[in-house]
Amino acid sequence: MFKDVTLGQYYQADSVIHRLDPRVKLAGTFLYMISLFVFNNIICYLVSAILLAVVIILCRVPVGYMLKGLRAVLFIMIFAVVFNVLFTEGDIIWEFWIFHVSAKGIKMAILMVIRLFLLIVSASIMTLTTTPNRLTDGLEMIFRPLKIFKVPVHEFAMMMSIALRFIPILSEEADKIVKAQTARGAKFDSKKLTDRVKSLIPLIVPLFISAFRRASDLALAMEARGYHGGDGRTKLYPLKYAARDYISYAVLLLYIGAIVSLGITFSRLTAFLLQFFAGSHLGTVLFWLF
Amino acid sequence: MDIIKAENLIFEYKRRDEDGNIESVERALDNVSLDVKEGDFISILGANGSGKSTFAKHLNAILLPTEGTVWVDGMDSKDEDKLFTIRQTAGMVFQNPDNQIIGQVVEEDVAFGPENMGIPTEQLRERVDEALKTLGMMEFSKKSPNRLSGGQKQRVSIAGVLAMHPKCIVLDEPTAMLDPAGRKEVIRALRALNEVEKITIILITHYMEETIYSDKIFVMNKGKIAMEGTPREVFKRVEELEEYKLEVPKITLLAHELWKKGIDIPECILSDKELAEALKKLV
Numbered sequence A: 001m002f003k004d005v006t007l008g009q010y011y012q013a014d015s016v017i018h019r020l021d022p023r024v025k026l027a028g029t030f031l032y033m034i035s036l037f038v039f040n041n042i043i044c045y046l047v048s049a050i051l052l053a054v055v056i057i058l059c060r061v062p063v064g065y066m067l068k069g070l071r072a073v074l075f076i077m078i079f080a081v082v083f084n085v086l087f088t089e090g091d092i093i094w095e096f097w098i099f100h101v102s103a104k105g106i107k108m109a110i111l112m113v114i115r116l117f118l119l120i121v122s123a124s125i126m127t128l129t130t131t132p133n134r135l136t137d138g139l140e141m142i143f144r145p146l147k148i149f150k151v152p153v154h155e156f157a158m159m160m161s162i163a164l165r166f167i168p169i170l171s172e173e174a175d176k177i178v179k180a181q182t183a184r185g186a187k188f189d190s191k192k193l194t195d196r197v198k199s200l201i202p203l204i205v206p207l208f209i210s211a212f213r214r215a216s217d218l219a220l221a222m223e224a225r226g227y228h229g230g231d232g233r234t235k236l237y238p239l240k241y242a243a244r245d246y247i248s249y250a251v252l253l254l255y256i257g258a259i260v261s262l263g264i265t266f267s268r269l270t271a272f273l274l275q276f277f278a279g280s281h282l283g284t285v286l287f288w289l290f
Numbered sequence B: 001m002d003i004i005k006a007e008n009l010i011f012e013y014k015r016r017d018e019d020g021n022i023e024s025v026e027r028a029l030d031n032v033s034l035d036v037k038e039g040d041f042i043s044i045l046g047a048n049g050s051g052k053s054t055f056a057k058h059l060n061a062i063l064l065p066t067e068g069t070v071w072v073d074g075m076d077s078k079d080e081d082k083l084f085t086i087r088q089t090a091g092m093v094f095q096n097p098d099n100q101i102i103g104q105v106v107e108e109d110v111a112f113g114p115e116n117m118g119i120p121t122e123q124l125r126e127r128v129d130e131a132l133k134t135l136g137m138m139e140f141s142k143k144s145p146n147r148l149s150g151g152q153k154q155r156v157s158i159a160g161v162l163a164m165h166p167k168c169i170v171l172d173e174p175t176a177m178l179d180p181a182g183r184k185e186v187i188r189a190l191r192a193l194n195e196v197e198k199i200t201i202i203l204i205t206h207y208m209e210e211t212i213y214s215d216k217i218f219v220m221n222k223g224k225i226a227m228e229g230t231p232r233e234v235f236k237r238v239e240e241l242e243e244y245k246l247e248v249p250k251i252t253l254l255a256h257e258l259w260k261k262g263i264d265i266p267e268c269i270l271s272d273k274e275l276a277e278a279l280k281k282l283v
């Protein structure tokens, strides 16, 4: 029941992408995601897709494994498509009650699917190729400047990494409690909602007690090993940029430059051309492309 | 010099009500005095609630005495400037292996202590590998601690303390949650650390079998040191041990009963082998 919780799942492989500094990957994924939302034309998506394809090939994670993550968001995708198709205003092709299907709606839906697909695959590549440890290290480094505003960056990073360590332990424990309570007649898989809600109480209470007990034990163990916050702490694996990281930043800049210039050029060009060719076949082609 | 010295140590847990007034006082340590020589293997025996954990926490300055003094390698545990040196000198291993492993990867957990000490990265690598090798856990260095057995997890915890280069390791019931194989594994590792690395070991336990190799045993009862001596001196006082709710090993009990019946064997037997030898001499 809880064993499938795979937060921050990592796929071990030996690839350039795996070895990249987590800061590069975090910044890269973040900028990539933003780039998907800035322009809304197929040429830009094509460029984004090409970059993603290159990364997918480089990272040596089986594509099938990667796409598994998509199943979870299939529902959201379908929802987005239906919503876009049915409710976008525009030249109506087909109408029924409050629903109206327009060409623009169909186009929006297609773009939305592409966008979501790229978004999710790019995010999952980051978690698949970066260990949770390196991820938290990366986040800590990136947000370190916020320390001047008294943001407890190190503490947040430590909390995150401890949470990641204890998720499998606590989910295993939850499994055990479920089994024990089921044996005593709790109805976890009852169809009745009231039964299910009621059955959660004997699960949550012992789980919380155990979590607090573990937390206080852990705090004691950390203190005993001389933990006193982030100041003066060294690292077994300090983050250090290598040549490949600088190259990746350069590629990232190039990509952003390409997207911005392509996006601006094509949106202007289409707007200009559409004035002349609206209604003709060329106009239709332009409409679908850009 | 004594690595650990406690003098007239008293510790009271105070429970306070909402206004901060003391509601109840529980004296967990009552006038404990004890010395540990550097390089010794010491065991502290005692039933549940006898004050073992409370005492252990004093050796690492996690708790400070209500009265009396604890010296760790000559440093007074109340000396705040020495706090981190004390914690590095007397490392501590706890009962529950899951609740003391901080890292998500074995080697990163072992590095946690030395990282806190600010050891430069190159030396961190050396210390971690050295500690893992000593505990025979090198092959697991890149593994998740969640995949290890209880005994292996405790060895990782010990390695984590060892990487801080302590003079003394205090273990508070490190075997209580392990199966018999895991318990043997941990005790063997501790003996090796003591013999080869010359690290002072203070083993807290309620399993008497685990203490037969120690140089000295202290038995605690109701916050006091009730008995002390070599395993032989302590184990032969069977009736007293039972009074302190300790489970005397079956073989020692059996031999003791035989001895009481007038059979000509030594008064105190620690292992099956010893009893077999003694009985062989009779026939």
Ligand SMILES: Nc1ncnc2c1ncn2[C@@H]1O[C@H](COP(=O)(O)OP(=O)(O)O)[C@@H](O)[C@H]1O
Binding pocket: B013, B014, B026, B027, B028, B046, B047, B048, B049, B050, B051, B052, B053, B054, B055
């Ligand atoms: N945090 C605490 N608050 C109040 N009393 C405590 C606390 N911890 C332990 N005690 C009491 O102190 C006594 C000694 O406990 P402890 O040192 O844990 O014994 P042991 O480790 O030998 O089982 C017990 O009577 C226990 O109830």
Ligand SMILES: [Mg+2]
Binding pocket: B052, B053, B054, B172, B173
């Ligand atoms: Mg205890």
